[in-house]
Amino acid sequence: MTAMHRLPSTTPRPPEELKQLEDVWRTPTGWRVFSAVNNTTVGLLYIGTSLLFFLLAGVLGLMIRAQLAVPDNTLLSAATYNQVFTMHGTVMMFLFAIPVVEAIAVYLLPNMLGARDLPFPRLSAYAFWAYALGGLGFFCTLFVGLAPDGGWFMYPPLTGKAYSPGLNADFWLLGIGFIEISAIAGAIELIVGILFTRAPGMTLSRMPVYAWAMLVVGVMIVFAFPAVIAGTALLELERAFDWPFFIAERGGDPILWQHLFWFFGHPEVYIIFLPAAGMVSTMIPTIAGTGLVGRRAVIVAVVGVGFFSFGLWAHHMFTAGIGTLEAGFTSAASMAVAVPTAIQLFAWLGTMWKGRMRLTPPALFLLGFLFIFVLGGLTGVMVAVVPFDWQVHDSYFIVAHFHYVLIGGMVFPMFAALCYWLPLVKGHVIDTRCATWSFGLMFGGFNLAFFPMHLTGLLGMPRRVYTYPSGLGWELLNMLSTVGSFVFAAGVLLFFHGMIRSLLRPEKEPGNPWNAGTLEWLPNDCYGVRSIPQVESNDPLWDHPALAREVEEGAHWLPNTATGKRETIVTTPVDAKPRYLLVLPTDSWLPFVCAAGTAGFFLLSTAKFTVSAWLCGAVAIVTLLMWLWESDRPQPLRIARVADDVTLPVGASGTASHSWWATVIMLIVDLGIFLSFLYAYVHVSMRMEICPPPGMRLPDPWRPVLATGLLLASAGLVALARRRPLEGGQGVLRWALALAIALGIGGFALELTGQIAGGLNPVRNAWGAAVATMLAYQGMHLLLCTAAAGWVIARSLCRHLTPHSRGSLDNAALIWYYTVLQGAIIAAAVHVWPRLMA
Template structure:
């Protein structure tokens, strides 16, 4: 067997170890990982709690958005019904779609990742527990405040994809649209934080021996899911930023009379929006694969093909965004390309479906509640997939576009692809965190009510759409003959809701949350989350020798519980987990993890305050809240990345690993590279917007400032990187006193700010106003992005200088320093590229 890191795989043969473990070891582990009690539970960061809170919050938003849907269905039950006025109806359908997509679907699967992944991978926790806590609180507070806007009539009303010009200030002058733009932009931060956490967690905290070919399919699915968030979400973040800038400051990105273009919004939104469907579907597909195997009591059929399907879906789903825009008048050839990609993406989805069917067929599935939800979900998803292939055909899409046929299609895909698998997962994994499993009898009632209700609601909607009923109308005339199918849909929605109410009763009667006294492996699962666990995850971290370790080694739970594998104790007396290599999962070093803290909670509250106060145009309080949020984040970081007394520790069977490692193989470095990818994607989308607007309206463009301005900009950015690099070099010199690394880094940050100042000054002197044209708006968008980055670098460098002055920088290398250095290098690179692009293209050639 080859090695990835120099670790000798023969060392795995030392496990399980023999002999008794020292007394008090388990008690020490429990003490280290103990959760705070009472009100201090709000400061908890452990994934068992945060994951459960997260799932609960996502389900709450599912219920809230479902209630809105019921109101809508009653309104549409018969023609000219007057229960909901038109404006309220507009707010209801906008909030229903927005909440379901942004506050339920993505957070729910991310929540399951936070809850299940550490246990599945046998990690003590995800690698950045405080980030998980921050992401959760930001999502909960932001989401609730966003939803509350509906109670005061200020909820957004432009549809869940908020197309301008309808949502521009001319046609939506109230702050309703701002709630959407700032609220959703803010919640995306939470999603991205979770995605970074999940990628690093899956690739770096797997149990030793869990190579890529032994990873649970759910971990593969979450890996692709999180990578898609990193690539896809920046487009909508940029889009919301641009639309908000247009609304607040009159920068005409989407105004065709001044060189903007409303279709640009559609490109930005759907570059996120269609992959979003797969972002929701893939984790659910991962759950389905794992449950199909467990419930049929047989290994997954076609494991490699499923990985192939997940990876290829991750790519191809980024080639289908414009199939939502077939009717916008794109060039015929482009329409053909997107149509072809839309059909191609059904191939990997088909592979997964056939694999599930084969797995269920080759085993002996029991028809219990999770199996029913599984099979029901597959049936619904296939029906939605088939209508998806229909609307991928351009001529058919022209007929069905914006009709109820589309509403039916998307609900079939999302309910079959995500909601039913989620309910299956609730029943399947509830015994992992509840003292009692959920009721089988009630579960079957829940399934049949939901299954029948779902079909009765959405099957007739295909017909309603083909009969010509457009989506988003609040009522219709009696002579259109849409009444019968609409009434059927409303009755179906009631039955579906009855199923969900019954599920709530089941939860209330049987679900009793616990972290250490759960009902256990009721369905006979084969993966590591079914090991006996506490807040520290499993007592010791096993060596993984197959894909179904619990089936292949029945003694594993006992040996793990008796501490016969890796890390049976707390080696440093602190919270810790083993960082392993990304492909072969070989132990590399011990990560020291932070414990409970109130700072992530406060940071989330103040971040939410910043966005909400901005929305209601309370600018100064918003700035104060933003500064408070930054201070809270810095305070939370201040306690981390401290020197550890033991440079190396024994993680079991005499295997020694370091406790502090720096450089490209560290988990912090990986997280920073992912964050920079997110920022890089935002920048790439800004570049696309710039080039797109030039391509559409070149007559609005003017010559840029003199190219001589490039000299101070390039020099400033170069000096910033050079000084930061020099500081990093000087860290190795123990005796450096003057020009310490901290001072050099801060001076470098100052140079980046100066380069930005030169850039913005050149445009001010040039006279191009951001409100003058699409060119002005995009140039100032670049400057805004650069200004934000330069300010962040400066704050980070000041923070590092403060750590330096308190002797909190590790020598000869320091992780925090490395990360600030990386951020500074990226900022300089982006500053140079944006300065060159806006000056040299199109230059004077127009």
């Protein structure tokens, strides 16, 4: 019997095994829930918080519609309307849409993949608390007049210091940048979890379509979000230190912001849609009682949507003055993305046709989604045509279009998912009558609210105006939109009423009320499934009816706690063969305290409470160090039995380790931020007549050559340290790392002093600001490398660095290699590029 294919065990399980699992995985209650890291607890908190922001943003939307219901309305002043309008879009996009898809994934995916938990539970907890605390603090700026008022897209020069001198824009820049970092942390957790913690036998071809969608979304977040983080950093540097990235008079360019923002902003639309599409591909087969038609084509289409989405960012810039070639390319990509989307649509329709749809509450919301999203897709193709976009850009036609896409493509599937997966929480389905009335109000109210906006836009009503005069033919259409929005809101409130009533009922076993075929409907508890199932097909519960009983009896993988701690099995990324046993961290206050310190640092820094901010930052750093110190301790047990006849190593190192791959993904994010800074440098350089600008000169060529040589030498020393045997003394390793620190800092100092001697001045012009930004980013990385090397030395001195516990050394080496590569690219860009342009 092999580790790849195992028949269910016939050996009776000892009764104490189940009690051990319950004791190890028991979820904290009361106020101690703040220390929980279990995916089910964190996932529910995550979902609840994101739904709270949905309601808060909805209230702001109702305020907007109340203001626009009649002409010349004075309900809101222009200043207040701008804050409400900006916060409505910001909260919906950044605090609801993206977090809720990650939240549902954190809750669902471990059980859907047959895992006990995701591989970094504390990272999930940190990502949630950072989002919740930072998001609530950011939202409260609305009550003290400090909410941003430059639109959720924050275009300069309007948001520059000259036109927005207060702190409002700063709260958006630092708050949203920080929240995006939280989203990236969640994406890293999901990518590694999907690739490495699937149940044995769940190959990539057998993986649920929803898991495929979340894998693609995680990769999209990794590549798209760095651009907006870089953009917010550049705009904050301009506002705080007068570095003129977007000030045309000093060589900057406001269009640079649009490129960076929309490189994130349009993939974000599909980051929101694809999880919903994955949920639809999971729910429709169950409701229709048949397998998904064209399953492989749907998976390819999901990947195709993710690929094409990165060619669409200039879709929002047709009227910004981009060239004809760029507009044509973006227009073609905007139409091409409709092809893989249509493949999914026809697969869903084919599945419904092949099976027999039951008009359950989830089915109603899914049918509403299909109708609304198709209309949104049709108007999307219309605005992809450049001449038509010139006519309707910045009109209410665009408002109607993106609400049809986002609410139809994401909110209606989300409500279907809440109906469908609600029994997993307390065992009860939502009341059918309540959900049916809710759907009717939401569907009717939505179309009444947003369909007239197409006509309002075609009649010339611009976006973002807080009032309008009478006599333009907009009065009736705006009143209809306002009435529809309140009807939609009534449907939402009715739905939440029904959902809360179901959750307040006594808990019971959920069973499998929809007769689904995916693993999340296996019997589970705080420890997940009793034993991790062996998966042999796409729909294991349909194809193996006895699987639920076998899993509950402990007849499959890891029916106990082999090490006395929380564990799950790590499998190979493609074939899902068992690789090693992963010991998971237990509940801890550290993620909550670290997140609170991080949120406090960003928010208090924005409010200019410098001392308090740095105290919060110190708390975050100290708790992070405590957290990391616990994460790589040597395990006393090297081999563990995970089945009657199968043993696996406990933990792994190098490329076999999940933490090594998480570090690689983190560095890809890091590279994305740096490449955005590099793009800003190239962008402003190409706008100049003379490069470098007058008053600045390039340092002598020997400086960058020597500085790069020192960096490469430091990388060689790190490689030497990494390859040293860890048995016995580790003195050579420590001295190699210490010398690498000295060489790295020396090379950076050589480059920095050369630039300063050449007249580098980041305030004088955008070119100097761009160079200074890249140098500052490299300096930050050298500080990080110094800290990482010091960390490895400290672990070595405490005898925590062993051949079986070397993750800190391997990951520190990755960070160092990346920093050296980044330094070499900066040297080439700053010294070679201007000479090529001369």
